[in-house]
Amino acid sequence: MTPKFLLLGAGAVAAIAAIALLRPAPPDAAPPQTPPAPGAMVAVSLPPITGDAAIGQRIFDTACATCHGPNGAGNEGAGPPLIHVIYEPGHHADESFQRAVAMGVQSHHWRFGDMPPVGGLTRGDVAMVIAYIRAIQRANGID
Template sequence: MNRTIPVLAAAAVLAAAVFLIMRPERADDSAPPAPDPGAAMTEVSVPPLTGNAVIGKRIFDSFCTACHGENATGRQGSGPPLIHVIYEPGHHADEAFQRAVATGVRSHHWPFGDMPRIEGLTRGDVAMVISYIRAIQRENGIN
């Protein structure tokens, strides 16, 4: 009986076992840590604000920051960043923001669920918020 094949098979199994035991761990073997709930989703540069954008920031801070984060950077687990290419004027015109506040929005770009309508804001108030958001978008290269 030929012993070469069983000896080679045993050597291959032994070599594989040694390799698996002795191999160094790769840094990418572990998953990245999950983001903290409520953490900002992006970083933005905020320009010096003037005129309607100053008023819009005050309104945004009162009505929108809880979900969309400070300076519209988004909030993990709550709401998306509005300083994002998805919300550029060519994709979400100013009227899209007006309608979102007035009627709410079904979830379609992000996994945060539906946005409810926001009570207590007029179209003029929302126009000020839009001025604020567009100023930050321009500062961050979103036109």
Template sequence: MKYTYLLIGAVVAIGVAIPMLTQSNKTPEAQVAAAGNPSGLVEIQMPELSGNGPIGRTIFENACAKCHGQNGVGNAEAGPPLIHKIYEPNHHGDESFHRAVTMGVNSHHWQFGNMPAVQGLSRGDVAMVVEYIRQIQRANRIN
């Protein structure tokens, strides 16, 4: 009887561990898809924007949304969601966004390919876009 409980416990532990281990080895796109969103996009709650957030939104819509999706939810064909734990401030600080826009980024978290530099945005423009993205992230508990 004692061995039966041990065997049941081992089977349950393996059943829990295998999905956890395979999930951690997946790309962020696969993790988003595995979370129930097969398009590779994220679902968000939009906050009421304040400060420079509305201006940042306008700049984002004109310069960034084509690849990163409306409100930063990503575009399964072109670019990752920015409203994602990968882009939380402690992992990708504000300067990361400035550098990405200025110099481009080699693909390292996602399999969308390299991001080219974005022409025509000033440092102030990017700061307002970052403020916009950070407001949405905070509203979605990414901070």
């Protein structure tokens, strides 16, 4: 083989390698989207829920889902979705959730009326609920 063909072959291999390395990676598979519950205001993709967020999910289901819907998707006529850009950490920090649970909150983004305080939850309980909500928000592009 002549040096000319060796050089052309090496160039072709290098080009193929560059294309393989530089092509965009396929997008990650989106978490499965649960079908909206009756009355839900938004569709929600659920990530795997583990650790404190899993404990928070159980607390949420017991203390919050009646108004805020399963997985924080909202409940038409009862309470807003927490899986919504309004509740992103930059607009509603974790402490705003703590205060809403402890003291209630006046209606200011939605027309559901004021949220009353939620009794029987500690700051630790609410922190785990926040971990759950933030995990779902991240899976839905809210962070």
